[in-house]
Amino acid sequence: xxxFYDAILPLSDRLYRYAYRLTSNDKDAEDLVQDTLLxxxxxxxxxxxxxxxxxxxxxxxxxxxxxxxxKKKREGHQVSFEDMAAGVDRLLVEDTRDLPENxxxxxxxxxLDGELRDALANLPKHYLEVILLVDMEDLSYRDAAEVLxxxxxTVMSRLHRARKTLQGExxxxxxxxxxxxxxxxxLVPPRKDQKSVGGAQYGS
Amino acid sequence: xxxxxxxxxxxxYLDNELNPADRMAVEQYIEVHPxxxxxxxxxxxxxxxxxxxxxIVEMPKSLEQRIQRTFERxxxxxxxxxxxxxGGLALAAALVIGLLTPALWTQGHxxxxxxxxxxxxxxxxSLAEMAGLTKGSMCKDGHRLGLRTDGGDLYxxxxxxxxxxxxxxxxxxxxxxxxxxxxxxxYHVLRIKNLKKTVEQHALLQKEDLNTKALVEEx
Numbered sequence: 566x567x568x569f570y571d572a573i574l575p576l577s578d579r580l581y582r583y584a585y586r587l588t589s590n591d592k593d594a595e596d597l598v599q600d601t602l603l604x605x606x607x608x609x610x611x612x613x614x615x616x617x618x619x620x621x622x623x624x625x626x627x628x629x630x631x632x633x634x635x636k637k638k639r640e641g642h643q644v645s646f647e648d649m650a651a652g653v654d655r656l657l658v659e660d661t662r663d664l665p666e667n668x669x670x671x672x673x674x675x676x677l678d679g680e681l682r683d684a685l686a687n688l689p690k691h692y693l694e695v696i697l698l699v700d701m702e703d704l705s706y707r708d709a710a711e712v713l714x715x716x717x718x719t720v721m722s723r724l725h726r727a728r729k730t731l732q733g734e735x736x737x738x739x740x741x742x743x744x745x746x747x748x749x750x751x752l753v754p755p756r757k758d759q760k761s762v763g764g765a766q767y768g769s
Numbered sequence: 770x771x772x773x774x775x776x777x778x779x780x781x782y783l784d785n786e787l788n789p790a791d792r793m794a795v796e797q798y799i800e801v802h803p804x805x806x807x808x809x810x811x812x813x814x815x816x817x818x819x820x821x822x823x824x825i826v827e828m829p830k831s832l833e834q835r836i837q838r839t840f841e842r843x844x845x846x847x848x849x850x851x852x853x854x855x856g857g858l859a860l861a862a863a864l865v866i867g868l869l870t871p872a873l874w875t876q877g878h879x880x881x882x883x884x885x886x887x888x889x890x891x892x893x894x895s896l897a898e899m900a901g902l903t904k905g906s907m908c909k910d911g912h913r914l915g916l917r918t919d920g921g922d923l924y925x926x927x928x929x930x931x932x933x934x935x936x937x938x939x940x941x942x943x944x945x946x947x948x949x950x951x952x953x954x955x956y957h958v959l960r961i962k963n964l965k966k967t968v969e970q971h972a973l974l975q976k977e978d979l980n981t982k983a984l985v986e987e988x
Binding site for chain 1: 773776777780781784786810811812813814815816817818819820821822823825826827828829831832833835836839840843844847
């Protein structure tokens with residue numbers, strides 16, 4: 566059990582980071598982290614030493630989040646992911662001439678943290694999650710696949726679409742701010758009943 | 770191959786998730802497709818930007834304290850339980866030992882009142898004899914005396930206030946005696962309360978008989 570204190574508890578801040586992005590709410594994120602740690606503590610004998618403790622914790626966190634989400638959905642307290650996902654693929658950048666000449670300078674100088682946060686929050690959860698796992702938490706595709714309970718190949722394709730969608734959001738933002746003139750290609754016309762590609766819906 | 774295929778591999782290349790063969794294929798693709806290189810640069814920069822952005826979300830101190838409190842309490846409870854279990858086990862073990870020990874002790878160590886008849890022997894010499902060794906001049910000061918019964922049992926005299934006068938009285942060796950005392954069967958130890966040479970007893974009985982006869986004759 567000492568391993569729990571040594572290997573798991575120090576991951577609390579990373580769990581919180583993930584929980585916060587999922588819930589978009591600090592109170593819910595705190596509760597989610599606390600619940601996750603308590604469940605992990607009670608099921609610690611199931612943890613296989615030598616595997617990624619973060620991946621193991623995130624599996625638990627996701628499971629709690631999804632169950633709570635389903636419960637809230639049944640109670641009619643939350644917007645469904647289907648609604649949130651509708652139209653998200655409309656902003657795929659198709660024309661590489663839209664790309665800024667110096668992307669690093671563009672992204673660090675012109676995209677504020679608040680704007681990036683909103684852009685991320687606008688992503689459907691299954692796109693957001695894959696970005697959080699691979700880009701923010703630096704998980705391998707294999708670990709991300711374990712957390713998301715999908716094949717590693719799906720992680721690769723989903724990540725591709727997630728990044729392209731985020732790119733589209735940021736390009737749209739830059740266009741609105743007048744930083745770039747190019748128009749973002751509207752690949753898929755938004756539809757009310759549209760579901761995003763490759764997305765597991767928590768509420769289903 | 771279609772564009773999505775290469776774009777997915779570009780992302781995987783960026784994340785260092787390709788095997789060497791696929792990496793090489795992507796590198797060759799980039800060489801002949803400048804737009805792929807631009808994309809790679811963009812997504813590399815985006816990855817860096819997202820990583821930098823991740824740091825802005827910090828765990829609130831209140832949650833940190835809440836977690837610390839919760840798990841310190843759990844650790845304490847766990848330690849207490851562990852100690853309680855070990856303590857319980859130790860107590861149970863002590864009880865078992867406590868219950869068993871007197872039984873073991875009393876079984877072998879208690880003395881029982883006895884009256885026993887036999888011949889005084891040098892205990893050590895007799896032991897040697899029983900072990901098949903020659904007697905020789907083994908009987909000397911320092912050997913403790915004992916009693917051999919007619920049945921062949923050998924008892925060593927205990928070092929005792931009552932018995933100690935007999936311990937080194939080698940003059941009584943080979944005398945038949947009647948011992949009143951206590952015996953510890955497990956270790957064949959005999960604690961003497963009183964010892965009578967049976968010949969003396971016979972002599973006494975004979976004397977008493979004579980006195981009785983004399984009295985009868987007087988009447």
